[in-house]
Amino acid sequence: xxxxEIISENYIDTEGRPRAVLRQLRETxxxxxxxxxxxxxxxxxxxxxxxxxxxSLADETEPFLVSDHLCFTQTNAHNSHDLLPLPFTRxxxxxxxxxxxxxxxxxxxxxxxxxxxxxxxxxxSEMTEWDFMREVxxxxxxxxxxxxxxxxxxxxNHGYDAMDFLNAIDxxxxxxxxxxxxxxxxxxLFDTHSKPVHKNVWDLFEAVAVxxxxxxxxxxxxxxxxxxxxxxxxxxxxAHIRERSLSGVEVTRHGSIRRRETKK
Amino acid sequence: xxxxxxxxxxxxLQKNLLSDVRDRKTSLTNRIVPGGKLTAKKAIRIYQQGYxxxxxxAIAANYKALWYALGxxxxxKLCEDYRAAHPSTTYNLNKYGDKLPAFVAKKFPKLPxxxxxxxxxxxxxxxxxxxxxxxxxxxxxxxxxxxxxxxxPSVQLFSSPFRxxxxxxxxxxxxxxxxxxxxxxxxxxxxxxxxxxxxxAVLTLNQFSILHLLLKGKTITQAIVAAGKKAAISxxxxxxxFSLIASPGVVASVNHSPAG
Numbered sequence: 403x404x405x406x407e408i409i410s411e412n413y414i415d416t417e418g419r420p421r422a423v424l425r426q427l428r429e430t431x432x433x434x435x436x437x438x439x440x441x442x443x444x445x446x447x448x449x450x451x452x453x454x455x456x457x458s459l460a461d462e463t464e465p466f467l468v469s470d471h472l473c474f475t476q477t478n479a480h481n482s483h484d485l486l487p488l489p490f491t492r493x494x495x496x497x498x499x500x501x502x503x504x505x506x507x508x509x510x511x512x513x514x515x516x517x518x519x520x521x522x523x524x525x526x527s528e529m530t531e532w533d534f535m536r537e538v539x540x541x542x543x544x545x546x547x548x549x550x551x552x553x554x555x556x557x558x559n560h561g562y563d564a565m566d567f568l569n570a571i572d573x574x575x576x577x578x579x580x581x582x583x584x585x586x587x588x589x590x591l592f593d594t595h596s597k598p599v600h601k602n603v604w605d606l607f608e609a610v611a612v613x614x615x616x617x618x619x620x621x622x623x624x625x626x627x628x629x630x631x632x633x634x635x636x637x638x639x640x641a642h643i644r645e646r647s648l649s650g651v652e653v654t655r656h657g658s659i660r661r662r663e664t665k666k
Numbered sequence: 667x668x669x670x671x672x673x674x675x676x677x678x679l680q681k682n683l684l685s686d687v688r689d690r691k692t693s694l695t696n697r698i699v700p701g702g703k704l705t706a707k708k709a710i711r712i713y714q715q716g717y718x719x720x721x722x723x724a725i726a727a728n729y730k731a732l733w734y735a736l737g738x739x740x741x742x743k744l745c746e747d748y749r750a751a752h753p754s755t756t757y758n759l760n761k762y763g764d765k766l767p768a769f770v771a772k773k774f775p776k777l778p779x780x781x782x783x784x785x786x787x788x789x790x791x792x793x794x795x796x797x798x799x800x801x802x803x804x805x806x807x808x809x810x811x812x813x814x815x816x817x818x819p820s821v822q823l824f825s826s827p828f829r830x831x832x833x834x835x836x837x838x839x840x841x842x843x844x845x846x847x848x849x850x851x852x853x854x855x856x857x858x859x860x861x862x863x864x865x866x867a868v869l870t871l872n873q874f875s876i877l878h879l880l881l882k883g884k885t886i887t888q889a890i891v892a893a894g895k896k897a898a899i900s901x902x903x904x905x906x907x908f909s910l911i912a913s914p915g916v917v918a919s920v921n922h923s924p925a926g
Contacts, residue, residue, distance in 0.1 A: 411757070411758055411759065411760070412760070414758065415758050415760070415761065415795065416794075416795040417795065417796060417797030417798075417819070418794050418795045418796060418797070418798075418820075418859075418862070419794070419862040422798075422862065439757040439758070443680075444680070445672035445673075445676045445677045445680050446672070446677070446680075449757055451757075452757045474680055476684070476757070477680055477681050477684050479753075479755070480684055480688060480753045480754060480755060481754040481755060481756060481757060482684050482687050482688065482713070482717055482754075483717070483720045483721065483724075483754060483759050483762075484687070484713055484716050484717060484720065486680075486683055486684070486687070486713065489676070489679065493672075493673050493675075493676060494676060496670065497672045497676060499667065500667055500669060500670065503667040520701065521700070521701045521702070521704065521709045521712045521713070522698045522699060522700050522701055522704075522706070522709040522710070523698075523699045523701070524679070524697060524698065524699070525696075525697050525698070525699055526675075526697065541667075542667075556701075558702070559701030559702045560699075560701050587702075588703075589702050589703040589704050589708070590701050590702030590703065590704055590712075591702065592712070
Protein backbone atom coordinates (compact mmCIF):
# COMPACT_ATOMS: atom_id res chain seq x y z
CA UNK A 403 0.00 0.00 0.00
CA UNK A 404 1.28 3.45 -0.88
CA UNK A 405 -1.18 5.47 1.21
CA UNK A 406 -4.58 5.39 2.89
CA GLU A 407 -7.49 7.79 2.59
CA ILE A 408 -9.81 8.57 5.49
CA ILE A 409 -13.31 10.02 5.50
CA SER A 410 -12.57 13.14 7.55
CA GLU A 411 -15.96 13.17 9.30
CA ASN A 412 -15.30 9.78 10.91
CA TYR A 413 -12.35 11.29 12.79
CA ILE A 414 -13.15 14.97 13.15
CA ASP A 415 -15.23 14.86 16.36
CA THR A 416 -13.73 11.91 18.19
CA GLU A 417 -10.78 11.46 20.49
CA GLY A 418 -11.53 7.75 20.85
CA ARG A 419 -10.41 4.59 19.08
CA PRO A 420 -10.81 5.89 15.48
CA ARG A 421 -8.36 8.70 16.17
CA ALA A 422 -5.93 6.34 17.92
CA VAL A 423 -6.00 3.95 14.95
CA LEU A 424 -5.43 6.89 12.60
CA ARG A 425 -2.39 8.04 14.60
CA GLN A 426 -1.00 4.51 14.45
CA LEU A 427 -1.61 4.25 10.70
CA ARG A 428 -0.01 7.65 10.12
CA GLU A 429 3.23 6.44 11.74
CA THR A 430 3.75 4.13 8.74
CA UNK A 431 1.67 5.49 5.83
CA UNK A 432 0.93 8.81 4.16
CA UNK A 433 -2.71 9.79 4.64
CA UNK A 434 -5.09 11.90 2.61
CA UNK A 435 -8.25 13.36 4.12
CA UNK A 436 -11.42 13.13 2.07
CA UNK A 437 -14.48 14.96 3.38
CA UNK A 438 -18.17 14.70 2.57
CA UNK A 439 -19.59 17.65 4.53
CA UNK A 440 -17.82 20.82 3.45
CA UNK A 441 -20.65 21.65 1.04
CA UNK A 442 -18.43 23.63 -1.33
CA UNK A 443 -21.39 24.56 -3.51
CA UNK A 444 -23.44 25.93 -0.65
CA UNK A 445 -24.89 29.32 -1.52
CA UNK A 446 -24.87 30.21 2.18
CA UNK A 447 -21.12 29.73 2.47
CA UNK A 448 -19.21 27.28 4.66
CA UNK A 449 -19.62 26.32 8.31
CA UNK A 450 -16.85 27.85 10.39
CA UNK A 451 -17.17 25.21 13.13
CA UNK A 452 -16.61 22.47 10.55
CA UNK A 453 -13.55 24.16 9.05
CA UNK A 454 -12.07 24.68 12.51
CA UNK A 455 -12.42 20.98 13.41
CA UNK A 456 -11.11 19.94 9.99
CA UNK A 457 -8.04 22.15 10.36
CA SER A 458 -7.34 20.68 13.75
CA LEU A 459 -7.52 17.14 12.29
CA ALA A 460 -5.34 18.16 9.33
CA ASP A 461 -2.75 19.80 11.60
CA GLU A 462 -2.48 16.59 13.60
CA THR A 463 -2.61 14.15 10.68
CA GLU A 464 -0.45 16.12 8.23
CA PRO A 465 -2.16 14.64 5.16
CA PHE A 466 -0.61 14.99 1.72
CA LEU A 467 -4.03 16.08 0.46
CA VAL A 468 -7.35 17.43 1.78
CA SER A 469 -10.33 17.02 -0.52
CA ASP A 470 -14.11 17.29 -0.73
CA HIS A 471 -16.78 17.23 -3.43
CA LEU A 472 -18.05 19.55 -6.15
CA CYS A 473 -21.63 19.61 -4.85
CA PHE A 474 -23.69 20.99 -1.98
CA THR A 475 -24.87 19.03 1.04
CA GLN A 476 -26.54 21.66 3.19
CA THR A 477 -28.34 24.97 3.36
CA ASN A 478 -27.99 27.35 6.30
CA ALA A 479 -30.76 25.39 8.06
CA HIS A 480 -30.47 21.72 7.26
CA ASN A 481 -28.11 19.01 6.09
CA SER A 482 -28.99 16.38 3.49
CA HIS A 483 -25.89 14.23 4.14
CA ASP A 484 -25.82 13.62 0.40
CA LEU A 485 -23.81 14.99 -2.51
CA LEU A 486 -26.46 17.10 -4.23
CA PRO A 487 -25.78 18.23 -7.83
CA LEU A 488 -25.08 21.83 -8.78
CA PRO A 489 -26.23 23.68 -11.90
CA PHE A 490 -23.23 24.18 -14.20
CA THR A 491 -23.49 27.95 -14.54
CA ARG A 492 -20.94 30.78 -14.32
CA UNK A 493 -22.69 32.20 -11.26
CA UNK A 494 -22.51 28.80 -9.56
CA UNK A 495 -18.80 28.45 -10.39
CA UNK A 496 -18.25 31.85 -8.76
CA UNK A 497 -20.02 30.70 -5.56
CA UNK A 498 -18.00 27.46 -5.45
CA UNK A 499 -14.71 29.27 -6.09
CA UNK A 500 -15.47 31.74 -3.31
CA UNK A 501 -16.15 28.86 -0.89
CA UNK A 502 -12.98 27.03 -1.97
CA UNK A 503 -11.04 30.24 -1.39
CA UNK A 504 -12.51 30.51 2.13
CA UNK A 505 -11.70 26.83 2.83
CA UNK A 506 -8.14 27.12 1.53
CA UNK A 507 -7.57 30.20 3.66
CA UNK A 508 -9.00 28.52 6.77
CA UNK A 509 -7.07 25.29 6.24
CA UNK A 510 -3.93 26.96 4.91
CA UNK A 511 -3.76 24.26 2.24
CA UNK A 512 -4.69 23.75 -1.37
CA UNK A 513 -7.93 21.82 -1.63
CA UNK A 514 -8.80 19.15 -4.20
CA UNK A 515 -12.41 18.86 -5.40
CA UNK A 516 -13.98 15.66 -6.67
CA UNK A 517 -16.48 15.27 -9.51
CA UNK A 518 -19.59 13.56 -8.08
CA UNK A 519 -21.96 10.98 -9.54
CA UNK A 520 -25.40 12.39 -10.20
CA UNK A 521 -28.84 11.18 -11.21
CA UNK A 522 -30.12 14.50 -12.47
CA UNK A 523 -28.78 17.70 -14.00
CA UNK A 524 -30.31 21.20 -14.15
CA UNK A 525 -31.97 22.78 -17.16
CA UNK A 526 -30.25 26.10 -16.44
CA SER A 527 -26.75 24.59 -16.86
CA GLU A 528 -24.68 26.67 -19.29
CA MET A 529 -21.75 24.30 -19.80
CA THR A 530 -20.59 20.71 -19.52
CA GLU A 531 -19.52 19.25 -16.19
CA TRP A 532 -15.84 19.26 -17.20
CA ASP A 533 -15.98 22.89 -18.37
CA PHE A 534 -17.63 23.78 -15.05
CA MET A 535 -14.86 22.00 -13.20
CA ARG A 536 -12.20 23.83 -15.21
CA GLU A 537 -13.92 27.17 -14.55
CA VAL A 538 -13.90 26.47 -10.80
CA UNK A 539 -10.19 25.62 -11.04
CA UNK A 540 -9.46 28.80 -12.97
CA UNK A 541 -11.23 30.96 -10.41
CA UNK A 542 -10.00 29.26 -7.24
CA UNK A 543 -6.62 27.67 -7.96
CA UNK A 544 -7.71 24.39 -6.40
CA UNK A 545 -6.83 20.90 -7.63
CA UNK A 546 -8.99 18.07 -8.95
CA UNK A 547 -9.70 14.74 -7.33
CA UNK A 548 -10.64 12.84 -10.47
CA UNK A 549 -13.08 10.00 -9.80
CA UNK A 550 -12.99 7.86 -12.95
CA UNK A 551 -15.93 5.76 -11.76
CA UNK A 552 -18.02 8.93 -11.35
CA UNK A 553 -17.02 10.07 -14.83
CA UNK A 554 -18.24 6.73 -16.20
CA UNK A 555 -21.48 6.76 -14.15
CA UNK A 556 -22.32 10.32 -15.26
CA UNK A 557 -21.37 9.66 -18.88
CA UNK A 558 -23.80 6.73 -18.86
CA ASN A 559 -26.54 8.54 -16.90
CA HIS A 560 -26.34 11.81 -18.80
CA GLY A 561 -25.37 10.52 -22.22
CA TYR A 562 -21.89 11.73 -23.14
CA ASP A 563 -18.56 10.11 -23.94
CA ALA A 564 -16.47 9.61 -20.77
CA MET A 565 -13.31 10.24 -22.82
CA ASP A 566 -14.54 13.78 -23.63
CA PHE A 567 -14.42 14.48 -19.88
CA LEU A 568 -11.05 12.78 -19.31
CA ASN A 569 -9.44 14.41 -22.36
CA ALA A 570 -10.54 17.85 -21.16
CA ILE A 571 -8.73 17.52 -17.83
CA ASP A 572 -5.10 18.61 -17.67
CA UNK A 573 -2.89 16.10 -15.80
CA UNK A 574 -1.10 18.87 -13.88
CA UNK A 575 -4.41 19.87 -12.28
CA UNK A 576 -5.15 16.40 -10.88
CA UNK A 577 -3.99 15.66 -7.33
CA UNK A 578 -5.58 12.23 -6.86
CA UNK A 579 -7.57 9.58 -8.71
CA UNK A 580 -10.44 7.55 -7.29
CA UNK A 581 -11.58 4.21 -8.64
CA UNK A 582 -14.71 2.52 -7.34
CA UNK A 583 -17.59 0.22 -8.21
CA UNK A 584 -21.14 1.18 -9.19
CA UNK A 585 -24.39 -0.79 -9.24
CA UNK A 586 -26.43 -1.08 -12.44
CA UNK A 587 -30.01 -0.35 -11.36
CA UNK A 588 -31.48 -0.97 -14.81
CA UNK A 589 -32.74 2.60 -15.35
CA UNK A 590 -29.47 4.21 -14.27
CA LEU A 591 -26.04 3.55 -12.80
CA PHE A 592 -25.80 4.09 -9.04
CA ASP A 593 -22.52 5.05 -7.38
CA THR A 594 -22.61 2.60 -4.46
CA HIS A 595 -18.93 1.88 -3.74
CA SER A 596 -20.13 -1.61 -2.86
CA LYS A 597 -18.80 -3.54 -5.86
CA PRO A 598 -15.45 -4.26 -7.48
CA VAL A 599 -14.38 -1.74 -10.14
CA HIS A 600 -16.32 -2.39 -13.37
CA LYS A 601 -14.49 -3.57 -16.50
CA ASN A 602 -15.46 -0.41 -18.42
CA VAL A 603 -14.02 1.77 -15.65
CA TRP A 604 -10.78 -0.26 -15.75
CA ASP A 605 -10.71 0.39 -19.51
CA LEU A 606 -10.98 4.14 -18.89
CA PHE A 607 -8.23 3.94 -16.28
CA GLU A 608 -6.02 2.16 -18.79
CA ALA A 609 -6.83 4.70 -21.51
CA VAL A 610 -5.55 7.56 -19.34
CA ALA A 611 -2.89 5.59 -17.43
CA VAL A 612 0.01 7.33 -19.16
CA UNK A 613 -1.51 10.79 -18.95
CA UNK A 614 -2.13 10.53 -15.18
CA UNK A 615 0.79 8.23 -14.40
CA UNK A 616 2.24 10.48 -11.71
CA UNK A 617 -1.06 10.97 -9.85
CA UNK A 618 -1.72 8.96 -6.63
CA UNK A 619 -4.64 6.59 -7.24
CA UNK A 620 -6.80 4.58 -4.88
CA UNK A 621 -9.76 2.20 -4.65
CA UNK A 622 -12.81 3.38 -2.70
CA UNK A 623 -14.99 0.81 -0.97
CA UNK A 624 -17.61 1.89 1.61
CA UNK A 625 -20.04 -1.02 1.62
CA UNK A 626 -19.90 -4.83 1.35
CA UNK A 627 -16.20 -4.48 2.05
CA UNK A 628 -14.34 -7.66 1.10
CA UNK A 629 -11.31 -9.17 2.84
CA UNK A 630 -8.25 -6.93 2.71
CA UNK A 631 -6.34 -9.13 0.20
CA UNK A 632 -9.24 -8.77 -2.28
CA UNK A 633 -9.01 -4.98 -2.08
CA UNK A 634 -5.24 -5.16 -2.24
CA UNK A 635 -5.55 -7.12 -5.48
CA UNK A 636 -7.56 -4.25 -7.03
CA UNK A 637 -4.90 -1.78 -5.90
CA UNK A 638 -2.20 -3.99 -7.44
CA UNK A 639 -4.20 -4.10 -10.66
CA UNK A 640 -3.96 -0.30 -10.90
CA ALA A 641 -0.21 -0.54 -10.44
CA HIS A 642 0.07 -3.27 -13.08
CA ILE A 643 -1.96 -1.27 -15.61
CA ARG A 644 0.27 1.74 -15.06
CA GLU A 645 3.40 -0.34 -15.30
CA ARG A 646 2.24 -1.95 -18.53
CA SER A 647 1.16 1.37 -20.03
CA LEU A 648 4.40 3.04 -19.09
CA SER A 649 6.66 0.34 -20.48
CA GLY A 650 7.12 2.24 -23.72
CA VAL A 651 7.29 5.74 -22.26
CA GLU A 652 9.44 7.79 -19.93
CA VAL A 653 8.91 10.72 -17.61
CA THR A 654 10.97 13.76 -18.66
CA ARG A 655 12.96 16.01 -16.31
CA HIS A 656 10.02 18.42 -16.46
CA GLY A 657 7.46 15.79 -15.38
CA SER A 658 5.79 15.28 -18.73
CA ILE A 659 5.38 11.87 -20.37
CA ARG A 660 6.94 11.01 -23.71
CA ARG A 661 7.39 7.81 -25.70
CA ARG A 662 10.79 6.24 -25.02
CA GLU A 663 13.13 6.27 -28.04
CA THR A 664 14.54 2.86 -28.84
CA LYS A 665 18.21 2.69 -29.86
CA LYS A 666 18.81 1.18 -33.24
CA UNK B 667 -11.09 36.81 -3.61
CA UNK B 668 -13.75 39.51 -3.39
CA UNK B 669 -16.76 38.15 -1.48
CA UNK B 670 -20.07 38.38 -3.31
CA UNK B 671 -23.50 37.20 -2.18
CA UNK B 672 -24.83 34.19 -4.05
CA UNK B 673 -27.63 34.97 -6.53
CA UNK B 674 -31.12 34.44 -5.13
CA UNK B 675 -31.88 31.90 -7.86
CA UNK B 676 -29.12 29.59 -6.53
CA UNK B 677 -30.18 30.11 -2.92
CA UNK B 678 -33.76 29.19 -3.81
CA LEU B 679 -32.78 26.19 -5.92
CA GLN B 680 -30.71 24.74 -3.07
CA LYS B 681 -33.36 25.48 -0.46
CA ASN B 682 -36.06 23.85 -2.61
CA LEU B 683 -33.99 20.79 -3.55
CA LEU B 684 -33.10 20.11 0.07
CA SER B 685 -36.71 20.57 1.10
CA ASP B 686 -37.85 18.19 -1.70
CA VAL B 687 -35.30 15.60 -0.55
CA ARG B 688 -36.18 15.95 3.12
CA ASP B 689 -39.97 16.24 2.85
CA ARG B 690 -40.46 13.91 -0.15
CA LYS B 691 -41.83 16.71 -2.36
CA THR B 692 -41.37 17.23 -6.09
CA SER B 693 -41.42 21.00 -6.58
CA LEU B 694 -38.48 21.10 -9.02
CA THR B 695 -39.42 18.52 -11.66
CA ASN B 696 -39.70 21.15 -14.43
CA ARG B 697 -36.11 22.30 -13.80
CA ILE B 698 -34.60 18.83 -13.81
CA VAL B 699 -33.06 16.80 -16.61
CA PRO B 700 -33.27 13.24 -15.24
CA GLY B 701 -30.39 10.82 -15.76
CA GLY B 702 -30.57 7.43 -17.48
CA LYS B 703 -34.10 6.26 -18.21
CA LEU B 704 -35.44 7.96 -15.10
CA THR B 705 -38.31 10.42 -14.90
CA ALA B 706 -37.68 13.66 -12.99
CA LYS B 707 -39.74 12.32 -10.05
CA LYS B 708 -37.75 9.08 -9.96
CA ALA B 709 -34.46 10.99 -10.13
CA ILE B 710 -35.45 13.05 -7.08
CA ARG B 711 -36.63 9.87 -5.34
CA ILE B 712 -33.06 8.49 -5.44
CA TYR B 713 -31.92 11.40 -3.25
CA GLN B 714 -35.04 11.14 -1.05
CA GLN B 715 -34.37 7.45 -0.40
CA GLY B 716 -30.69 8.17 0.26
CA TYR B 717 -31.71 10.71 2.92
CA UNK B 718 -33.94 8.18 4.70
CA UNK B 719 -31.33 5.41 4.58
CA UNK B 720 -28.46 7.57 5.81
CA UNK B 721 -30.34 9.11 8.74
CA UNK B 722 -31.95 5.80 9.75
CA UNK B 723 -28.58 4.01 9.60
CA ALA B 724 -27.04 6.74 11.75
CA ILE B 725 -29.71 6.24 14.43
CA ALA B 726 -29.56 2.46 14.22
CA ALA B 727 -25.77 2.46 14.65
CA ASN B 728 -26.02 4.18 18.04
CA TYR B 729 -29.25 2.66 19.39
CA LYS B 730 -28.97 -1.08 18.78
CA ALA B 731 -30.50 -2.10 22.13
CA LEU B 732 -33.42 0.28 21.65
CA TRP B 733 -33.94 -1.36 18.26
CA TYR B 734 -33.97 -4.81 19.91
CA ALA B 735 -36.41 -3.60 22.55
CA LEU B 736 -38.84 -2.01 20.07
CA GLY B 737 -38.60 -4.50 17.22
CA UNK B 738 -38.21 -3.47 13.55
CA UNK B 739 -41.64 -1.98 12.91
CA UNK B 740 -41.78 0.34 15.94
CA UNK B 741 -38.10 1.27 15.66
CA UNK B 742 -38.36 2.35 12.01
CA LYS B 743 -41.56 4.28 12.77
CA LEU B 744 -39.67 6.01 15.58
CA CYS B 745 -36.86 6.88 13.13
CA GLU B 746 -39.40 8.26 10.65
CA ASP B 747 -41.05 10.44 13.31
CA TYR B 748 -37.65 11.60 14.58
CA ARG B 749 -36.55 12.55 11.05
CA ALA B 750 -39.71 14.61 10.62
CA ALA B 751 -39.35 16.32 13.99
CA HIS B 752 -35.58 16.81 13.81
CA PRO B 753 -34.22 17.44 10.31
CA SER B 754 -30.46 17.14 10.49
CA THR B 755 -28.57 20.31 11.37
CA THR B 756 -25.24 18.63 12.13
CA TYR B 757 -22.40 18.20 9.65
CA ASN B 758 -21.52 14.94 11.39
CA LEU B 759 -23.98 12.18 10.59
CA ASN B 760 -22.65 10.10 13.51
CA LYS B 761 -24.15 12.67 15.88
CA TYR B 762 -27.57 12.86 14.29
CA GLY B 763 -29.31 10.85 17.05
CA ASP B 764 -28.28 13.13 19.92
CA LYS B 765 -31.84 14.26 20.64
CA LEU B 766 -33.36 10.77 20.42
CA PRO B 767 -33.45 10.01 24.19
CA ALA B 768 -35.60 13.10 24.84
CA PHE B 769 -37.73 12.27 21.79
CA VAL B 770 -38.28 8.69 23.03
CA ALA B 771 -39.42 10.05 26.41
CA LYS B 772 -42.15 12.07 24.68
CA LYS B 773 -43.05 9.30 22.25
CA PHE B 774 -43.39 6.49 24.80
CA PRO B 775 -44.52 8.12 28.07
CA LYS B 776 -46.01 4.84 29.29
CA LEU B 777 -42.77 2.93 28.71
CA PRO B 778 -40.25 5.17 30.53
CA UNK B 779 -37.54 2.49 30.52
CA UNK B 780 -37.12 3.11 26.76
CA UNK B 781 -36.03 6.68 27.43
CA UNK B 782 -33.47 5.44 29.99
CA UNK B 783 -32.22 2.79 27.56
CA UNK B 784 -31.74 5.41 24.80
CA UNK B 785 -29.96 7.69 27.27
CA UNK B 786 -27.65 4.84 28.27
CA UNK B 787 -26.79 4.11 24.63
CA UNK B 788 -25.99 7.76 23.92
CA UNK B 789 -23.68 7.78 26.95
CA UNK B 790 -21.91 4.77 25.40
CA UNK B 791 -21.41 6.81 22.22
CA UNK B 792 -19.85 9.61 24.28
CA UNK B 793 -17.61 7.17 26.15
CA UNK B 794 -16.48 5.67 22.82
CA UNK B 795 -15.51 9.09 21.47
CA UNK B 796 -13.82 10.42 24.61
CA UNK B 797 -10.07 10.79 24.91
CA UNK B 798 -7.88 8.62 27.16
CA UNK B 799 -5.22 10.57 29.00
CA UNK B 800 -2.03 9.03 30.35
CA UNK B 801 -2.71 8.42 34.04
CA UNK B 802 -0.18 9.59 36.62
CA UNK B 803 -1.19 9.41 40.29
CA UNK B 804 -0.51 7.47 43.45
CA UNK B 805 -3.68 6.83 45.46
CA UNK B 806 -1.70 6.16 48.63
CA UNK B 807 -0.38 9.75 48.54
CA UNK B 808 -3.78 11.40 48.13
CA UNK B 809 -4.73 13.81 50.93
CA UNK B 810 -8.44 13.15 51.56
CA UNK B 811 -8.91 16.64 53.02
CA UNK B 812 -7.34 18.65 50.25
CA UNK B 813 -6.71 16.78 47.03
CA UNK B 814 -9.05 16.57 44.08
CA UNK B 815 -9.38 13.77 41.56
CA UNK B 816 -9.17 14.62 37.86
CA UNK B 817 -11.19 11.91 36.14
CA UNK B 818 -10.61 10.50 32.67
CA PRO B 819 -12.79 12.25 30.02
CA SER B 820 -14.60 8.96 29.33
CA VAL B 821 -15.96 8.60 32.88
CA GLN B 822 -19.77 8.82 32.97
CA LEU B 823 -22.31 8.13 35.71
CA PHE B 824 -25.70 6.70 34.91
CA SER B 825 -28.69 6.24 37.21
CA SER B 826 -32.11 4.87 36.43
CA PRO B 827 -35.19 3.43 38.17
CA PHE B 828 -34.76 0.45 35.80
CA ARG B 829 -31.97 -2.10 35.45
CA UNK B 830 -30.95 -0.67 32.10
CA UNK B 831 -27.39 -1.96 32.12
CA UNK B 832 -28.79 -5.48 32.61
CA UNK B 833 -31.26 -4.92 29.80
CA UNK B 834 -28.55 -3.58 27.48
CA UNK B 835 -26.12 -6.39 28.39
CA UNK B 836 -28.73 -9.07 27.70
CA UNK B 837 -30.33 -7.37 24.70
CA UNK B 838 -29.60 -10.23 22.31
CA UNK B 839 -30.75 -12.92 24.74
CA UNK B 840 -34.10 -11.46 25.75
CA UNK B 841 -36.88 -14.02 25.52
CA UNK B 842 -39.81 -13.21 23.28
CA UNK B 843 -42.53 -11.33 25.13
CA UNK B 844 -40.28 -10.48 28.07
CA UNK B 845 -41.72 -8.05 30.55
CA UNK B 846 -39.81 -4.88 31.25
CA UNK B 847 -41.19 -5.15 34.79
CA UNK B 848 -38.39 -7.65 35.41
CA UNK B 849 -36.07 -4.68 35.17
CA UNK B 850 -37.87 -2.43 37.65
CA UNK B 851 -35.28 -1.62 40.30
CA UNK B 852 -32.91 1.29 40.83
CA UNK B 853 -29.57 1.02 39.12
CA UNK B 854 -26.40 3.09 39.43
CA UNK B 855 -23.60 2.51 36.95
CA UNK B 856 -20.12 3.88 36.32
CA UNK B 857 -19.08 3.75 32.65
CA UNK B 858 -15.48 4.23 31.57
CA UNK B 859 -12.94 2.86 29.17
CA UNK B 860 -9.37 1.71 29.25
CA UNK B 861 -7.27 1.08 26.16
CA UNK B 862 -10.45 1.46 24.08
CA UNK B 863 -12.29 -1.31 25.96
CA UNK B 864 -15.57 -0.29 27.65
CA UNK B 865 -16.00 -1.03 31.37
CA UNK B 866 -19.11 -0.93 33.55
CA ALA B 867 -19.37 -1.06 37.33
CA VAL B 868 -22.71 -1.33 39.14
CA LEU B 869 -22.64 0.90 42.24
CA THR B 870 -24.70 1.27 45.40
CA LEU B 871 -26.61 4.54 45.88
CA ASN B 872 -23.98 5.70 48.40
CA GLN B 873 -21.09 4.89 46.09
CA PHE B 874 -22.88 6.71 43.28
CA SER B 875 -23.44 9.79 45.48
CA ILE B 876 -19.80 9.92 46.59
CA LEU B 877 -18.51 9.47 43.03
CA HIS B 878 -20.95 12.08 41.75
CA LEU B 879 -19.57 14.60 44.27
CA LEU B 880 -15.95 13.69 43.44
CA LEU B 881 -16.72 14.27 39.76
CA LYS B 882 -18.17 17.67 40.69
CA GLY B 883 -14.83 18.63 42.26
CA LYS B 884 -15.29 17.80 45.95
CA THR B 885 -12.50 16.31 48.08
CA ILE B 886 -12.85 12.75 49.39
CA THR B 887 -13.78 13.98 52.87
CA GLN B 888 -16.34 16.48 51.55
CA ALA B 889 -17.92 13.82 49.31
CA ILE B 890 -18.17 11.16 52.06
CA VAL B 891 -19.53 13.61 54.65
CA ALA B 892 -22.14 15.01 52.23
CA ALA B 893 -23.26 11.56 51.03
CA GLY B 894 -23.32 10.30 54.64
CA LYS B 895 -25.87 12.96 55.60
CA LYS B 896 -28.41 11.21 53.35
CA ALA B 897 -27.74 7.60 54.35
CA ALA B 898 -25.40 5.55 56.49
CA ILE B 899 -22.33 4.50 54.52
CA SER B 900 -20.58 1.23 55.29
CA UNK B 901 -16.81 0.86 55.37
CA UNK B 902 -17.12 -1.90 52.76
CA UNK B 903 -18.91 0.46 50.33
CA UNK B 904 -16.16 3.06 50.65
CA UNK B 905 -13.39 0.51 50.33
CA UNK B 906 -14.96 -1.05 47.22
CA UNK B 907 -15.48 2.36 45.65
CA PHE B 908 -11.86 3.39 46.11
CA SER B 909 -10.64 0.07 44.72
CA LEU B 910 -12.70 0.93 41.65
CA ILE B 911 -11.35 4.49 41.52
CA ALA B 912 -7.83 3.07 41.58
CA SER B 913 -8.59 0.89 38.52
CA PRO B 914 -6.92 1.98 35.27
CA GLY B 915 -9.18 4.19 33.15
CA VAL B 916 -11.04 6.01 35.94
CA VAL B 917 -8.72 8.73 37.31
CA ALA B 918 -6.28 10.63 35.12
CA SER B 919 -4.45 12.58 37.81
CA VAL B 920 -4.72 14.16 41.24
CA ASN B 921 -4.82 17.88 41.74
CA HIS B 922 -2.85 18.69 44.87
CA SER B 923 -4.02 22.30 45.12
CA PRO B 924 -5.70 23.22 48.44
CA ALA B 925 -9.45 22.68 48.58
CA GLY B 926 -11.61 25.78 48.47
